[in-house]
Amino acid sequence: MEVLERLFNVALVVATLRTTAPILLVALGGSFTTKAGIFNIGLEGQMLVGAFFAVIGTIFTGSPWIGVLCGVAAALVLAFVFALLVVTFKANEVVVGLALNILAGGMTVSLLKAIFGTRGSIFGHGLVGLPVLRLPNARDLGWFGQMISGYTPLVYVAFILVPVLILFYNRSRLGLYIRVVGEKPEAAEALGISIARIRYVSSLLCGLLAGLAGAHLSLGYTTMFTENMSSGRGFMAVAILIFSNGDPLKILLGCLLFGFSDALSLRLQTFGISSYLVLAVPYLVALIALFALSYRARPRIIQETLASMGRALSVKPNAATDAEKAVTRG
């Protein structure tokens, strides 16, 4: 009991929200491309580039805010290249996404080496992180105050974006057009909506949020840049996007699950459980979650099974009427 109390408390909630934020930001970015009908596997690379250039920007200007802008700009460039290849030149989106991910990984490593002469990670060099926001009066709210106060700004941005995106998709014209382009491009075309333009806009909006996610990783979540520091969050986001179909609320739920398992594994380490086992926790949870989520596809599968069974069994109703006929004849 005592162990459980030590494990599950406000601190765990705080840790969950902290770990959820970066993946939520990048997944919400991916929601734009998912809704527009683009399978964007390049989130990882955009996030990594965002993280790297956020650090570079901060070191060279001394301002983490300019750093954030640099990170976003870099991710936007990558997103633009993605859109150029996928939308204009109609290249395969998985190939392009993977290629850009590899490019991002290689580019950050070699630039790190070229600029700082090191491999691995950089910190110091006058690197400052984003300030922590303490909400006024939060202390008066007790544990709830503890829960909602004291994060870096991009954490708040991530969570505020969820309702904003719900409104965007349901009530704004651009959001509606993005959905139409993804779902029924020929309908968009017939109405004079430019499919290519909508897809470019979606890709760039995706780059914007992926860049913010990266900047948050290197300036908010930590204050450093490490080789490959996005460490699969972009891919996790892709998985969440597949199962959420890009719906912001479902994305939030998926990200909270990943964030929670991540936070849990960090805490379990302090209990002396084998670190290998502990590090496997997020992935285990991910597997279970994906399984559970894919269980949602069940109605369709059952429908199809029933339909095919119905076809095979459709002899029955008529056979019955035939039997009735026989009876009435008799």
Added chain:
Amino acid sequence: MPFAIELKSITKRFGSFVANEGVNLAVERGRIHAIIGENGAGKTTLMNVLFGLLQPDEGEIWIDGEKKILPNPAAAIAAGIGMVHQHFKLVPSLTVAENVFLGMEIRKGGLIDHKAQIERTASLSKQFGLQVDPSERVGLLSVGIEQRIEILKVLVRGARTIILDEPTAVLTPQESRELFQTLRGFVAQGMTVLFISHHLEEVMEVSDTVTVLRHGKEVATRPTAELTKSDLVQMMVGRFVSFDRRPRPPTSGKTVLEVEDLWCRDERRVQALRGVSFKVRAGEIVGIAGVAGNGQTELAEVLSGLRPSSHGAIRLQGRPITGLSARAIRAAGIAHVPGDRLVRGVDRNASIALNMLMGRQDQKPWSRSGIIDHRYLTEQTTALIKRFDIRARGPESPVKSLSGGNIQKVVLAREFSGDAGFLLIDQPTRGVDIGAQEAIHGEIMRQREAGKAILLISVQLDELSALADRILVMFNGTVMGELPGDRVDEEEIGMLMAGVRPGSGASARGAA
């Protein structure tokens, strides 16, 4: 009063092909005006010109007495013209109202005002008798309702003249009837309806005026009431359709195919066949007539093993073949010329030779121990190309390089060169030019002389009366009646196709 629409000597060419040549069309306001013609007569081209999708090479478009130039559909819409295409363009996950207003959303403070859109859709739907639930998602609705939504889309954009391209092609007879009622409602409210069709019955039933196009030219524009169906046919085809019957020796072979009380359902789980029974003898052509969508397609699919029957028996040469796979049924001796040749008749990307091989690739002498004898295949294909007069460069030409008529000949050549005793032929001349039609008819007659039992499904009555020994008329999944092929009474067959059994006098005459 100026005409709602007046097209003055419209000419439209595609390269050397003239789709419309000096077509005049004058449509009075408040009328239902039908445009009728065979495939390729230029109906759709003319409507696309009117809707701004195509630019005429010559001629003028006048709308409500004003000369207009319509560079794009937006200009046509602004001029009060709306078009309901054959293929719907609706977004399944959006609601009816969202689809109706897509591209012209009602907004309040920058955000889409769903409530206003739903209210406006509901009021339009009420005004024009197009029943829909504005807040329902489109993905859950039937094709008939989807069409209503497409019409609402046109209405909400302020159309006073509505063009419908083959509107009943996708509808059930019931849905078609509802559509016609709606169209009459439009006209009663002072709107104008232009609809394209090649269904004579529909045109006779619903239109006030009819314009007949043939080979891109306007043949006639007349009030429908002054015309009979056979006048229309004559104008469409351009000659007196004599229903020239192919001469034939009488035959009385033994029964090859026997169908007894056959039932099945279509994709929507609706009964498509309801107790169909008939026999086909050797050396006999049995025709199946009926308005498309009355179970003919399903009958062909069940007989060829492509669709399961829910009840009933099919016997070939006395052996039951019900429930066998398509492959087993072919092996038992049924050749099938499918109604949709591009889907089930050929592989368009494969060569003529490979298409000739299909279905017998595991049979001697086409292959031996699993290896295809290409020399034999080429030989046979060359011979078949010659025999069936297929216009192609050679056995290796891909099928997609051939014209519709020649593709159909490829299917016929393959199916007729086997040793099947029963031939199931579905719409053999659909979309085929007149010359090829004649050749195909000749080939079917030769198969009859060779003692094959033939079931010929066709929506073209003249084809049936030219070829069939007996004609069964299908309506709503049942056989409504049987007529001898040599005495086709158009009136009687028309009644049967519409589901009306002729009175006792008529049937007495038939029996006499």
